[in-house]
Amino acid sequence: MSAYTALTRAGCAASVRDRTTLFFTFAFPLSFLVLFGLIFQGQQVEGGLSSINYIAPGVLSWGVGNACVFSIGFALMQWRRDDLLRLIWRSPTPLRTLLASRWTLALGVALVQAVLFVAVALLPFFGLRLNGPWWAAVPLLVLGVTAFLALGVLVGSVADTPEAVAAIANLLMVPMAFLSGSFFPDDLMPGWLRTLAKALPLHYLNDGLTDALGGRGDLGDIAADCAGLALFTVVFGLVATRVFRWSNES
Template structure:
């Protein structure tokens, strides 16, 4: 009788247990959602940054050449009259001290003096592109005013090709930079915090595998990757009319591999670090050089050509280049295999090393 009762109370089949990796990943996601500060830095801050930079570098009509004339010049009125009607020229009269100061600061591009009947003196800084352009514009206006005739017929085409604006260049860089920041801080910082709070010691006495523990951080970050990328791309499309020229699936694959590369580096940083301060320093040491060198806000081609191979081997550079190629040029994923190889190497190799080095205490 008792045996029959025990048989009826027991389940007819073994209860299906949830995978430790799945349970840990869900826990990481829930913990993240309870942190308003983390949500702000991952989702809101990149949009605010895109707004600020997009407005600052929005498409505007070309600024006129800023030309200064010394008010004490006895022929200043003639010079102002001569240049005042020229297209693309803005003339101001300043005293000599103010003129010299503004010319040094770049507030004015060119200083002009006139000695009748036909002598003009130009003062400008040849290292500034605006000053060189102002010199050409003013000289053309002066020569035409004095009777020069253009013998060549010129036709101008001023169309802006898709994907060539600064905001088109900037948005893929912001996506990549956000993936790097959320990958490094969202994974490495959290692991070190749990080690400092003695939580990892409790995990050490469980049958949990270190690979499950570390992968749960990585997978939880990838859950939010979709939201991060869609938010930035959608914002760019709605506010700045940014169009993805290539395949959305290719963009998703690049972001997925890029996210994995940064989380792999982050896990390596956190594998033995015990102090939050040390972890912060190491992550800044990794991120700050790439912010400057990897072409997020300006092209890394401004650096000497000899260092380009080194810069192209950085994960942020590879992700920037591949995202811009797909989003702005419509390139296919097959053409980005070198960049994908760089990203995969930065994800797999550091993670494999971290598995060897990781300790619970």
């Protein structure tokens, strides 16, 4: 068995056994979908689409980004605090193999989240309609997972305690969710806030999934959102390589 396979299996087993992680990964964001779906039930937004066509992709985007940032952020902080990163540095298994296994797990989680959230939103009570090229959600999720994992590596590299990881991650993800329109249609926000949101990675994942699942845009719009996520991946990755630490003493 390769190191990558062993690490992926171990990470999957640990995640499945952790009920708290399962709750905050799946049930917690799903509760926002149900809540805001009930609040805006039957309403329409700009373009004549049902509000659920905006809410479901938005909450899914936030859930995916949140899971990525928190999972790798806590893992890197814990590995560095326990000196596991320094042992990995001296072992035949390169760090990229460890990160690749975490990326695979995060992508699997994102796909499960997507199936679960869309299945709930498709219930007649909420009434989501897949009017767009829904298959384009797959490359968006791949790029979104990569971008937010890179952000999570950055968070896990600068935080030394669980409390610091939670504080930094929430400081980034909660305002980003509201500014990017994850919890309500972004056309309800002032124009200057919608312009500001374009400087946030969650905007592009949210916008792209809304185009793919909600039918708001076309493949050209989705391609532009994919490009935005790719750009943020490069930026976060470059910054993370500069601040990454193998131990708390370095």
